[in-house]
Amino acid sequence: MGKKCLEYINDLNDYLDGEIEPSLCAEIEAHVGECNNCRIMVDTLRQTVKLCREGKEEKLPESLENKLNGMLKAHWEKKFGKQS
């Protein structure tokens, strides 16, 4: 990657999150249009986030849910006393 590419690296978060000044955004887009490595970098960084977000919520295992119900109630009653 050339010197120009490195100058943009610190702005990549804001650029990818769409939180960048329009003039800098246009500058980066013009550069990405000309530089194949930067195009791949931007594209693969976007894919990185997308892939890591996939299947993001794991369901709580039923055995843990059951364990928590009893354990938390017992701990609560130890602190606050028995609930009516």
Place this chain on the structure above:
Amino acid sequence: MNEKEDIKLAQSGDFKAFNRLIESNKSKLYSLALKMTGNKLDAEDIVSETLIKAIDNIEKFRGESAFGTWLYSIALNQSRAHLAKQKQTDLKDFDEYLPGNNSEELHQQKNLQLFDWDDPHSQLESAELRKIIQQAIDELPFKFKEVFLLRYLEELSIKEIAEMIDETVASTKSRVLRAKLVVRDSLSKTFEERYGQKMS
């Protein structure tokens, strides 16, 4: 019943209100802990310990953040304790993750063209892809892993994460970007090994 009312009720000893507060957060906490540790048993311990700590400290919660965000910060402390025994290394500088700036690549005069991923879903089975993604996240040292997951799994803002980890916005932003570059770099190497030759 809204969150603020439930917090007041829970702080005065109402267990049902506490249950309502944690209900929507339990699975999220488990997902975060699982990604953080890569281990189901550790993740279960972290969720249990987090909720016990939340009971112990419920009256200290002042409502300056969402209740879920407060639970995340407790879960991060618990995760840190679980991962403390693991070897923590720092990351290389930013530019080491960019082609042509990596000392190893320069030394070996390797091809400095980045690998274009195409669509990993069309190249790899879903289960294999999930494993590769978790391995890439596992490679991150804790301080990078926590900000990466809070930003992209829990979708917290940079400002919220900065407050949670007691760092400046600039430093948090830089940490998130470094984490993202490292995960990208790891995924890229694996994808190139798995299907790079098939594509060329």
